[in-house]
Amino acid sequence: MLRLSVILMFIIYTFTSLKAQQNPVKYGIVGLTHSHVHWILGNLKTEAYEVVGIVEPNKALAERFAKQYKFPMELVYSSMDELFVQNQPQAVLAFGTVYEHLEVVEKCAPKGIHVMVEKPLAVSLAHAKKMEQWAKKHNIHLLTNYETTWYPTMQKTYDLLQSNAIGEIRKVIIRDGHKGPARINLDPEFFDWLTDPVQNGGGAITDFGCYGANLMTWFMQGKKPISVTAVTQQLQKENNPKVDDDATIVLSYNNCNAVLQPSWNWTIGRKDVEVYGYDGVIYADNGHHLRIRMSKGYDGFKEEKMELKTFEKPYHNPFYYFAAIIKNEVKLQPYYLSSLENNMVVMEILDAAIRSARSGKTVKLE
Incomplete structure (x- = not known):
């Protein structure tokens, strides 16, 4: 009986693990002011990832992009805190100013949320060192995307x-x-x-x-x-x-x-x-x-x-690649x-x- 129980537990674990790998990674987008965001707005849901929320306090900007890419304004939040309460993204894509990269990592790292920023990593070496410390302390992936x-x-x-x-x-x-x-x-x-x-x-x-x-x-x-x-x-x-x-x-x-x-x-x-x-x-x-x-x-x-x-x-694509990193693929x-x-x-x-x-x-x- 004990051996059978162990086998059943192994099967359940394997099934759960495979299912987790197959599920799309839940992304949050923080900021819409970086024009590279257009790259993902045209593809908010794929077999590899799904955008579950967008943080953008500039309502007029959010509405303009919502109309352009036909996503509902219910997807848009005014702050990262609001996004984290309403949804639980596994990772965040930062498309705000370079100066804001540090705040994104400071907010996400303690919650175990992985982060990918647009190049460069930070606005200064001092900011970069703080970001590195947060990422290592909380064991999150911190990637920088270049075209x-x-x-x-x-x-x-x-x-x-x-x-x-x-x-x-x-x-x-x-x-x-x-x-x-x-x-x-x-x-x-x-x-x-x-x-x-x-x-x-x-x-x-x-x-x-x-x-x-x-x-x-x-x-x-x-x-x-x-x-x-x-x-x-x-x-x-x-x-x-x-x-x-x-x-x-x-x-x-x-x-x-x-x-x-x-x-x-x-x-x-x-x-x-x-x-x-x-x-x-x-x-x-x-x-x-x-x-x-x-x-x-x-x-x-x-x-x-x-x-x-x-x-x-x-x-071929930063968003597929980031998802594959998160899923250990x-x-x-x-x-x-x-x-x-x-x-x-x-x-x-x-x-x-x-x-x-x-x-x-x-x-x-x-």
Whole structure:
């Protein structure tokens, strides 16, 4: 009888565990002022996740999006506390200002609610350290979402580097940005805080500098640069009077360097990477097109072009991926693009870059 009871308990446990994995993860959305929220508003319920509540105190904004995406206003709450009382989300997606990321983690972590924020992780290194402490203390996942994480070309670049396809890294150039917030017709609620030095922590240096820092930390497997040197400019004073809109950041490592070029002054929007190795170069021109040039002689080369397919689920989309992490279907690797370890290094790099630009001096990292 005892053996039968044990077998029955095992069957019940296995069934319950499988059912829990099959159930969609319950998400709460906190904030609607970040335009990246449009990505999920068009897909509030899937087999992997379900949005059970949206926190947005700006009723007019909530009503505008409710009409656009045809979700009921009953889904909208005025505060995180109200959401937590009425529903019990397993995780929260933060789509407010970068400054508000800390408050989201402070509210969610003690309740065991996982958090994913839009890049960058925090408005400052001081905020990031507090967020890290809350996440570790309460054992929650704290992820940072970047658009480039879901680019097949970035994963292919990483794989090629790991296989030593172009030899040891010597130089990396990473360009990110667009024409500027005032010139690309952003939602007004997003524009208002994106160009505010308190709510965003800076201008282009933070908005797009984080992309390059994130990718380099991954490519270098978590290794920090020895030093950071940065120069910022304000090329559209009439549009961005409070913040920088163009930056150049140089990261120096033992055997290579990286030049990050975050800007709100690119003629066309871009997120591209060039990685120069001892024997060849990788050009990740966008999300799907990649070229490899192997050196021949002084200026000759042999080129291979690739057109890469979108990732399979759950690696194609931050919301599917986050759900898979929560359900233990996927293990988050150390220093991977979304990881807390990677993004703490990103915040150190951004902090050093801002200090370097202000002082006109190179900043060394400990």
